Amino acid sequence: MSRHPLQPLAVLGLLMASPVLAAEEESAPRSTPGIQAVTGTQFLNPDAFLGGYQDPAWYKKNIPFFEAPDRQIQDVYYYRWYALLQHLRYATPGVGYIINEFVNAVWYSQKFDTISAAAGHHIYEARWLRDPRYLDDYQTFWMRGGGSARQYSFWAADSYYARYLVNGDAAFVKDLLPELIENFEAWSDHYEPANGLYWQVPVWDASEFTISSYQTNDPYHGGTGYRPSLNAYQYGDAMAISRIARLTGDAVLESRYLGRAAAIKATTQQKLWDPSRKFFFHMMRNNQAQNYPYPEGTLLDGREHFGFVPWYFNMPDPAYSEAWTALMDPQGFAATYGPTTAERRHRLFMKDAMAGCCRWSGVSWPFATSQVITAMANLLNNYSQPYVTRDDYFKVLKGYTVSQYKNGRPYVAEALHPDTGQWIYDGVGHSEHYNHSSYNDLVISGLVGIRPRADNTFEVNPLVPSTWAYFLLENVPYHGHLMTVLYDRDGTRYGQGKGLRVYQDGAFLGSAATLQRLTLPMAAPLPQERPARLENFAANAYATGYPVASASYTASIDDAQRAIDGRIYYDDIPNSRWTNYQSPNASDWLAVDFGTVRSVNQVRLHIYDDGGGVKAPASYDVQALNGSAWVSIAGQSKSPATPVGDAPNQVTFPAVSTRKIRVVFQNPSGAKVGVTELEAWGPAPSTFTDTFDANAARWTPYGGSWSATGGQYAVAASGGKAIAQSTRFSDFTLSARVTVTSAGDAGLLFRVTNPETGNDAHNGYYVGLVSGTGEVVLGKMNGAWQQLKSAPAAVQLNKTHLLKVVAQQGTLHVYVDDLNTPKLTFEDTTFLDGAIGLRSYQAAARFDDLQVSSRLLAEAESGTLTHILVKPSADASGGQFVGEIDHADSAVELRGLTVAKAGRYTVRITYANGTGGTSSHGLSVNGAAPQQVFYAPTAGWARFGTVSAGVTLRAGTNTLRFTKGEQFAELDVIEIIPRL
Ligand SMILES: [Ca+2]
Ligand SMILES: [Ca+2]
Ligand SMILES: [Ca+2]
CATH class of the missing domain: 2.60.120.560 (Exo-inulinase; domain 1)
Structure with missing residues (x-):
């Protein structure tokens, strides 16, 4: 009996997509989706694309479906959603979902095993998932939940704005603006005012052993330098902050960060660009401690992929586009499985590459490749230049695609040899499906060419080869709608007519006869549904303290605690499961002790089934501890009714309050049972x-x-x-x-x-x-x-x-x-x-x-009020709000706001602004000089919206005082939000 045979991945047989949609099976969701209420088109049969994938219901609820004549691009597309899913992890109640880089922790990972290096890629990629909770949680974690956002360079604000451009949810990104600004400003510890540039150590740009690092006596970290990467990230973040400030109506802030961006751009173009070599370079910083052989200001003697990164943010002026000739240059970055990370002609190219991880001396890194391809799509969309073409784009994307295979199946690990395509940094239980890059974002925003925008215009500019007779990208979540883009050269593939066609929420929106850029007016953003938040009270990412898992029998290589670590791996490797393999019992139980009484109304069992010695149970029963007795929970509704392996099995029931739950399993005939994750969900009252x-x-x-x-x-x-x-x-x-x-x-x-x-x-x-x-x-x-x-x-x-x-x-x-x-x-x-x-x-x-x-809330109407009017409203928190803050002496003073720790906090202000333009209040903390808080217009008076401001509070009680500023605004309630 095989112990844990590998799961087959995507079945590579020929399953042609049927244009007829099969009736969607009712199956348990992996998450608690807040999916759009709108319905989309039904041109593709999702089941035709999910052969071999576990938990197909998750894909049906979350991803846009994609069909292309290039089978490898299509297969890697679905694989990459699978790869992302392996790193989507419920960490702990209150934080919720985070995204990991490795399947298991590494020594340098931070809270919940997160690493900020590829967080920008994670957000660009996951912004196309329908369930908003994953990125809501993850983005909040980086800014407020204790994530180490600055451990590595991270284009945070840019990626947050990029996600806003897709989901159209201005309120979410505006709420995090104070933290995004402070995150940007915290990089001032890497800023050299004397030359107006940011510096970084190559290793903290996610790149060990670069061709610059090898020229120091610390080849692992490298010597500090002014780098096109971090300067471009800061440019991108400044632009994003400016644009988010515009959403809040704060013209001063908008203008300030536009200025910051312009300054970074000017200095980068002036100092990191070599006019003779026509490229952006790492520039040496004074580095005596490392006995650096080059004086400050020396530009590196070789090109690195980082020189393309400024175009990721549309930063360089058109005159700099000639840099891109290096991309397709055989002595530059061109490689079958490339691009390379350093140019081939450099004397250190591929130095030590085969000696072990992790060399950036030319090795092909998906992290870098996805940056370059994003930048290239920007170049082709937003610049007019003769240096690279759409055919080049497809060639590079195709090279990246064929790179992502191992033993004939889609796969991604850390990095590969650019000429042989062999994965060279790939460890068991370590880099499987390595989540350090994007791919599906390249397909959606580059190849298919949905160019996300803030306005109510849908723009698509496919970069597919002219030889393609068809493609279809179906039900892409965009501004709260579901968009479908199809191309059918002669109209025979999909039977909907010829050419490039766009659908919004299932209805035809517009078309073009040929493959070309198409811009169409579309409906205004719809708010994304966010159902009442549930938490998984069983999760314990760290295996310390509570919750604690136990079982009546556990196989020697498995571990009950791994069934509550937040990781769902239906595969044999990595191991994140409990099994009772080799148990002498016909029936075994797996229990969770929450450490305290919890109210739970749903249990999800992600059942591990290796098709050999461990299979789905014959049956199971969910029980709660009542006093000292285990009792079967009343009213269990199971979906599916018969337990299935490699999938979530959801049990809902009227809420029970209990400290411990357990699941009692009856073994199937001839096998035992396993669980990769046991989740216990319930509302989390604040x-x-x-x-x-x-x-x-x-x-x-x-x-x-x-x-x-x-x-x-x-x-x-x-x-x-x-x-x-x-x-x-x-x-x-x-x-x-x-x-x-x-x-x-x-x-x-x-x-x-x-x-x-x-x-x-x-x-x-x-x-x-x-x-x-x-x-x-x-x-x-x-x-x-x-x-x-x-x-x-x-x-x-x-x-x-x-x-x-x-x-x-x-x-x-x-x-x-x-x-x-x-x-x-x-x-x-x-x-x-x-x-x-x-x-x-x-x-x-x-x-x-x-x-x-x-939650630390203060109703405006409960404050100390001067020369204002308290008004009733059913829409207002507490049924009242404060209006007519119209006079020079009008004030709302909120006293007794107690926090335990001195430091930075976010004040979320619920206000109404019916003026039709921007208005403001002065906000004074503890009697200090006021800052201005700007209010974008809301739907009217007593029609509320929110805006956030950053404040410094002292330990103990604090007073916030709002006074009249420009024009007029009403106040409902404020919340003080701590940052962990
Ligand atoms: Ca697990
Ligand atoms: Ca009482
Ligand atoms: Ca109120």
């Missing part, structure tokens, strides 16, 4: 409140005598704790009224996991009011009590005190009654998330009005 006026039904006591009486939750003098069910908060503001009514102490628990009966039988923090000593104490429990800090507080027996905790990562602030000055502050990172609870230690106590929120 707030929890309880006034205890009706009952305390949402609380689970662990010891003690608890009762909801008189609108409060009371515990008897023997003490004990109670945990709020299904709460899990990382960063939050928590407050409650606490009355201690006998000797001892009582207070709040937070970041609690693993609660059991017993004074200190849990993990987490406790803050308590001690009436006897008149103090507040902070401590942590890990089975035993450890006091961290105490402070005097006027705590009195039988007096009701307001106790408040503000937690942000490792910073904890505790307030008692006085909400302006914390009684104590402590730094500790032992526990970073968990449930909320109440606790008393040998004291009778009462609790009331408990509130916890991970």
